[in-house]
Amino acid sequence: MQTQVLIIGAGVTGTGLARDLALRGLSVVVVEKRDVNAGASGGNHGLLHSGARYIASDPAAAAECHIENQRLKQLAPHCIENTGGLFVAVAGDDERYVADFPEMCRRCNIPVRQVDPKEAREMEPTLSDSLIAAYLVDDATVDPFKLSLDNMADARRHGAILRRHSRVTGFQMAQGRICRTAILDEVTGKSETIDADVVVNAAGAWAGVVAGLAGATIEMRYSKGSLLVTQSRLCERVVNRLRMPTDGDILVPGGTVSILGTTSVRVDSPDVIYPEVQEVDAIIDQGAAMIPQLAVTRYIRAYCGVRPLIGADDPQTSEDDDDRAVSRGFALIDHTREPGAPSNLITISGGKLTTYRLMAEKTADLVCSRLGVTAGCRTGVAALPDTVEARWTEPGLAPNVWLRQKAPDDMLLCECEMVSQSVVDEIVAGLQALDGRPHLKAIGLRSRIGKGPCQGTFCSQRLAAYLYDQGHLQGTDGLAQLRVFLRERWRGQQPLLWDMNLAQAELLEAMHCGLFGLELEKSP
Amino acid sequence: MNVSGKQPSCDLSCDLMIIGTGMAGMAAALFAARQGLDTIQVGLTGEIGFASGLIDLLGVHPVAQGAPVDDPWEGIARLCRDEPHHPYARLDIETIRTAVQTLLDFFETSGYPHAVSERGNQRVMTPVGTLKTTYAVPHTMQAGAWALARQAPCLLVDFEGLKGYSARQIAAGLADRWPALTPVRLVFPGGRGELYVEHMARALDAPAVRQQLVDALRPHLCGMAAVGLPAVLGMYRTREVQADLQSSLGLPVFEIPTMVPGVTGLRLRELFEQRLPAMGVRPLFQHRVLAARRSKDGGMAFTIAPEDAPRRIQARAAVLCTGRFFGKGLQADRGGIRETLFGLPVAQPKDRASWHHKDLLDVQGHPINRAGVEVDADFRPVDAQGRPVHDNLFAAGSILAHQDWIRQKCGSGLAIATAYGAVKSAARFLQKLYS
Numbered sequence: 001m002q003t004q005v006l007i008i009g010a011g012v013t014g015t016g017l018a019r020d021l022a023l024r025g026l027s028v029v030v031v032e033k034r035d036v037n038a039g040a041s042g043g044n045h046g047l048l049h050s051g052a053r054y055i056a057s058d059p060a061a062a063a064e065c066h067i068e069n070q071r072l073k074q075l076a077p078h079c080i081e082n083t084g085g086l087f088v089a090v091a092g093d094d095e096r097y098v099a100d101f102p103e104m105c106r107r108c109n110i111p112v113r114q115v116d117p118k119e120a121r122e123m124e125p126t127l128s129d130s131l132i133a134a135y136l137v138d139d140a141t142v143d144p145f146k147l148s149l150d151n152m153a154d155a156r157r158h159g160a161i162l163r164r165h166s167r168v169t170g171f172q173m174a175q176g177r178i179c180r181t182a183i184l185d186e187v188t189g190k191s192e193t194i195d196a197d198v199v200v201n202a203a204g205a206w207a208g209v210v211a212g213l214a215g216a217t218i219e220m221r222y223s224k225g226s227l228l229v230t231q232s233r234l235c236e237r238v239v240n241r242l243r244m245p246t247d248g249d250i251l252v253p254g255g256t257v258s259i260l261g262t263t264s265v266r267v268d269s270p271d272v273i274y275p276e277v278q279e280v281d282a283i284i285d286q287g288a289a290m291i292p293q294l295a296v297t298r299y300i301r302a303y304c305g306v307r308p309l310i311g312a313d314d315p316q317t318s319e320d321d322d323d324r325a326v327s328r329g330f331a332l333i334d335h336t337r338e339p340g341a342p343s344n345l346i347t348i349s350g351g352k353l354t355t356y357r358l359m360a361e362k363t364a365d366l367v368c369s370r371l372g373v374t375a376g377c378r379t380g381v382a383a384l385p386d387t388v389e390a391r392w393t394e395p396g397l398a399p400n401v402w403l404r405q406k407a408p409d410d411m412l413l414c415e416c417e418m419v420s421q422s423v424v425d426e427i428v429a430g431l432q433a434l435d436g437r438p439h440l441k442a443i444g445l446r447s448r449i450g451k452g453p454c455q456g457t458f459c460s461q462r463l464a465a466y467l468y469d470q471g472h473l474q475g476t477d478g479l480a481q482l483r484v485f486l487r488e489r490w491r492g493q494q495p496l497l498w499d500m501n502l503a504q505a506e507l508l509e510a511m512h513c514g515l516f517g518l519e520l521e522k523s524p
Numbered sequence: 525m526n527v528s529g530k531q532p533s534c535d536l537s538c539d540l541m542i543i544g545t546g547m548a549g550m551a552a553a554l555f556a557a558r559q560g561l562d563t564i565q566v567g568l569t570g571e572i573g574f575a576s577g578l579i580d581l582l583g584v585h586p587v588a589q590g591a592p593v594d595d596p597w598e599g600i601a602r603l604c605r606d607e608p609h610h611p612y613a614r615l616d617i618e619t620i621r622t623a624v625q626t627l628l629d630f631f632e633t634s635g636y637p638h639a640v641s642e643r644g645n646q647r648v649m650t651p652v653g654t655l656k657t658t659y660a661v662p663h664t665m666q667a668g669a670w671a672l673a674r675q676a677p678c679l680l681v682d683f684e685g686l687k688g689y690s691a692r693q694i695a696a697g698l699a700d701r702w703p704a705l706t707p708v709r710l711v712f713p714g715g716r717g718e719l720y721v722e723h724m725a726r727a728l729d730a731p732a733v734r735q736q737l738v739d740a741l742r743p744h745l746c747g748m749a750a751v752g753l754p755a756v757l758g759m760y761r762t763r764e765v766q767a768d769l770q771s772s773l774g775l776p777v778f779e780i781p782t783m784v785p786g787v788t789g790l791r792l793r794e795l796f797e798q799r800l801p802a803m804g805v806r807p808l809f810q811h812r813v814l815a816a817r818r819s820k821d822g823g824m825a826f827t828i829a830p831e832d833a834p835r836r837i838q839a840r841a842a843v844l845c846t847g848r849f850f851g852k853g854l855q856a857d858r859g860g861i862r863e864t865l866f867g868l869p870v871a872q873p874k875d876r877a878s879w880h881h882k883d884l885l886d887v888q889g890h891p892i893n894r895a896g897v898e899v900d901a902d903f904r905p906v907d908a909q910g911r912p913v914h915d916n917l918f919a920a921g922s923i924l925a926h927q928d929w930i931r932q933k934c935g936s937g938l939a940i941a942t943a944y945g946a947v948k949s950a951a952r953f954l955q956k957l958y959s
Contacts, residue, residue, distance in 0.1 A: 274882050276877070277875075277876050277877040278877065281858065284858075408716070408717045408718075409685075409716060409717065411685070411687055411718050413687065458688065458783065461651065461652060461688045461783055462687045462688040462783075464652070464690075464693060465651070465687065465688050465689060465690035465693050466687075466690070468690045468692045468693035468696060469690050469692055469693075469709070473693070473696070474696055475696050475697075475699065476653065476696070476697055476700075478652070478653070478693055478696070478697065479652060479653060479654065479697055482652060483885060486884055486885075487883060487884050487885060489884075490882075490883070490884035491882070494880045494881075494882060494884075497856075497879060497880055497892075498856040498857050498858050498876070499855070499856060499857060502849045502856050502892075503849040503850045503852070504850075505880075506848060506849045506850045506930075507574065507784075507850050509884070509890075509893075509930050510574070510784070510850070510930050510935075511783065511784050512884075513885070513930050513931060514576070514929070514930040514931075514933065514935065515576050515578075515650060515656060515781065515784065516650045516651070516652045516654055516656070517650070517654050517655075517656055517657075517933075518652070518654070518885060519590070519884075519885040519886075519887065519931065520584070520590045520592075520654075521654065
C-alpha cells in the first residue's frame with residue numbers, strides 16, 4: 001500500500017492528525033496496534049482544562065490550554081459538556097498558593113472569578129464544609145472516545161484509512177529514509193507493507209519503541225495515572241483542588257458518573273499497567289478532603305493511563321520527584337537532524353487531551369512543509385462533525401433512544417446502561433464497514449456496554465449470544481472474546497472489590513468460572 | 525441492636541436455629557428435620573435462585589493445574605490429603621456420601637429426581653459452549669449426558685426473545701467435540717418479545733402450551749436422536765413435562781443450563797420452601813436476622829426483621845449458613861473482612877492488595893475466595909487460638925475458610941456435607957444438654 005503519510009497510533013493525537021492532513025487533501029493511513037484510544041487517550045479524566053491547573057508548573061501550556069478550550073467548545077460541542085469548573089481549597093491547604101492563584105491565572109490570560117465558599121457549596125452541595133476559597137474557571141468535560149472516533153470518522157470520510165490491530169514490526173531503510181513499513185495484523189497474523197513519504201510516530205507511550213525500530217532515539221519515562229469512576233454523578237462542575245497538583249485532586253463529571261483522579265507513579269513499561277489498591281486508597285483519601293462523600297460512595301471502576309514524558313531523567317532530581325512537575329507541553333521531534341535516524345520520521349508526543357488539535361496542527365504543518373504541500377490547517381475553523389460511528393459512547397443516549405422508540409423486540413443487552421440490540425447493530429455495522437471485526441471489546445469501546453455496576457457479568461454473554469445469532473461470531477471465537485472482554489473489565493474492578501462490588505464480583509466469578517468454566521479454557 | 529427501638533412483638537423458641545436459606549441452610553434444615561430436631565429456619569430465599577441446580581462435589585483438583593476430576597470420591601480423598609484444612613477434610617468419605625445421598629433421596633421423593641453416573645462425574649453443556657464437570661444433574665438434563673457420550677445428532681433449540689442463550693453459540697463452541705449439533709430458533713408458544721425463563725417454565729407446566737411447543741419442534745426432527753432445550757421444562761411438573769415432550773416427539777429431550785438466575789435454581793427454592801415445612805421445619809423465609817447475641821442462660825437470642833415489627837427468637841443452638849459476600853454472611857470494607865452476624869474471626873489474606881489476582885482467570889484462584897470462618901472438628905467457629913467461640917454455634921457452607929468452591933467446583937457438595945456435619949454436631953450438643 002502507498003500513502004503520503006503513515007501515522008502510527010490512533011489515540012487522540014493520531015486521529016486528530018489524520019483528520020487535519022486529510023482535510024488538507026493528503027493521503028493518510030493510520031495503523032494502530034490495538035484500537036482507537038487504547039492508550040493514554042482512553043485512560044484520562046476527559047477534562048477540557050481551563051489551563052488553571054498548569055499556571056505554576058507550565059504557564060505556556062496553561063495559556064495554550066485556555067485557547068484550545070475555547071476553540072473546541074465552538075468546534076466540537078457535541079463531544080463536550082460545558083460544565084464549568086471550580087478550584088477549591090480546604091482548611092490546611094497552602095494559603096500562599098491560594099493567594100497567588102488569581103494573579104497567576106491572569107498572567108496566563110485564564111479568566112477566573114472568585115466565589116464565596118458558601119456560594120460554592122450552594123453550587124456544589126457535596127463540597128466539604130471546611131472550604132476556605134473557591135474560584136470559578138472555564139473547565140469542561142470532553143468524551144475522549146467520541147472525540148477520537150469522530151476525528152477518525154471524518155478523516156476516513158476524506159479518504160484516510162484506519163488499520164486496527166496492526167502493529168509496526170519494522171522499517172526498511174533506503175538513502176537514510178524509511179521507504180517501507182512492515183505491519184503485522186495481530187488478528188489474522190498477516191503481514192503487510194506500507195510505503196509512505198513521511199512517517200509520523202504518534203504512538204504515545206510507545207513512541208520510544210517505535211522510534212527505536214527506526215534507529216532513532218527518544219528518551220522516555222512513563223508516569224502512570226489512575227482514576228476512579230463513581231456510581232453516580234457527585235458534582236455538576238469539574239472540581240479541582242486549589243493547590244500544587246498532586247494525587248486525588250480533580251473530580252470530573254462524566255455524564256451520569258464522576259471521575260476522581262489521579263496519581264503519578266513511575267513505571268518501567270507502558271505495556272502492562274493496572275490501577276493498584278494503594279493508589280485507589282490514596283485517591284479516595286485525598287479526594288474526600290474536598291468532597292467527603294468520596295470516602296463512602298460506591299466506585300464502579302478504576303482505570304489508568306501512562307503519561308509519556310520526553311527527556312532523560314535529570315540526575316540531580318531523585319526518583320521521588322513528582323513527574324507532574326515535568327512539562328505537560330508536547331514535543332514535536334523532527335528526526336532529520338538526529339544522526340543515524342531516518343530523515344522522514346517525525347515524532348509527536350506528550351501534550352494534553354485539551355491541546356490535541358493544536359498538536360495535530362503543528363505536526364501537520366511540519367509534514368506539509370516536508371512534502372511541499374501548501375494547504376493550510378482547517379481544523380481550527382471547520383467544526384468536527386458529529387458522526388454515527390461515535391454516537392453511542394455518550395452516557396444516557398442509548399436509554400433515551402430506547403425509551404423513546406419503545407420497540408418491544410429491541411431488547412436490552414446491557415441492562416445497567418440500557419444498550420439495546422439496535423444500538424449494537426449500528427456499532428457492528430460501523431465495524432463491519434471499517435474492517436469486519438465486530439469484537440466484544442471493540443463494541444464495548446464504542447458503547448456503554450459493560451460499564452455499569454454489573455461490569456459485564458450479564459451483558460458480556462448476552463452480547464456474545466446475540467453476535468452468534470447474527471452470524472458475527474463463529475466457532476470458539478465467542479469464548480475467546482468473552483475471556484478478553486471480562487479480563488479487560490476485571491482490570492478496572494480488581495482494586496475496588498469491597499462491599500457491594502465484592503458481592504457482584506463473586507456472582508460474576510460464580511457464573512463465568514463456576515458454571516461456564518472460562519478459566520479452564522485454553523484460548524487467549 | 526434493636527434498630528427501631530420498638531419492643532419485639534412476639535417471642536418464639538426452638539432447639540436449633542438455622543440461619544440462611546442457600547444450599548447449606550436448606551440442606552441443614554432437611555438434616556435437622558430428619559433428626560427430629562425442633563428447628564426454625566430464617567433467611568431471605570433470593571440467593572438460592574442463583575444456584576446452578578447442578579450438584580457439584582469436586583470438579584477440579586488441583587486448581588492450579590485446572591485438572592478435571594473424573595471420580596469425585598477419589599478426588600475428595602486426594603483433596604483432603606493435599607489440603608488438610610479444607611472443610612471436606614473435617615468429614616470422612618462415608619459421611620459425605622451419606623449426606624449427598626440423603627439429599628438426592630429427598631429430591632427423588634419430592635418428585636424432582638437427579639441423575640448420577642456410575643462412572644463418577646458427568647459433563648453438562650453450558651450456554652457459552654463449554655462442558656462443565658458435575659456429579660448429579662436434575663433428571664431433565666440426564667439425556668444430555670447420554671447424547672454427549674454417543675455424540676448423537678441433536679437438535680439444539682433456542683427461543684426468540686430469550687437473551688444470553690444461543691443454540692448457535694453452543695453448537696459452535698462444541699463443534700470440535702460434538703459436530704452433530706443442529707441449532708434452531710423457535711418462537712416460544714404465546715408470543716414474541718422478551719422472554720424470562722421463570723415464565724417459560726411455568727407456562728410449560730400447562731399441557732396446552734407443551735402441545736404448541738411440540739408442534740413447533742416437529743418439522744425439525746428429521747435425523748435427530750435427541751432434542752436439547754434451555755432449562756425451562758416446567759417449574760413444578762418437570763417429570764410430566766419431560767415425559768410428555770418425549771412421548772410426543774418420540775425422542776429423548778434434555779435441558780441445558782441457562783445464565784443465572786435460572787429455573788434450575790428457582791426449582792430448588794420452590795421445592796425446599798414447600799417441603800421443609802411439611803417435614804416440621806418452622807420457616808421464617810423472607811425474614812432477615814438483624815441481631816444475634818448470647819443470652820444469660822447460654823442460649824442464643826435473635827432479633828429478626830421486619831425492622832418495624834421485630835421478633836425475638838430463643839434457640840438452644842444455631843447453625844450459621846449465611847454464605848459469603850453475595851449471601852451477606854461476610855462483608856468487606858477497604859480495611860478487611862468481617863462476619864456479619866456474630867463478628868466471628870475471619871481467616872483472611874493480610875491486606876486488600878492480596879485479595880485478588882490482577883487476572884480474573886488466574887489459574888491459582890483468588891486468595892480471598894479461601895477466606896472465611898475457621899471451624900473445629902465439630903464445625904464450631906473458632907477464635908485465633910483454635911477454641912470454639914461458642915459451644916452451641918456451628919457453621920456450614922461457603923462461609924467456611926480454606927476452600928474455593930467456584931474453582932474447585934464443589935459448591936453443592938461442600939454445602940451439603942458441611943451442613944450434615946454441623947447439624948450432627950448440633951444434635952449431639954442438644955442431646956447432651958437434655959440428658
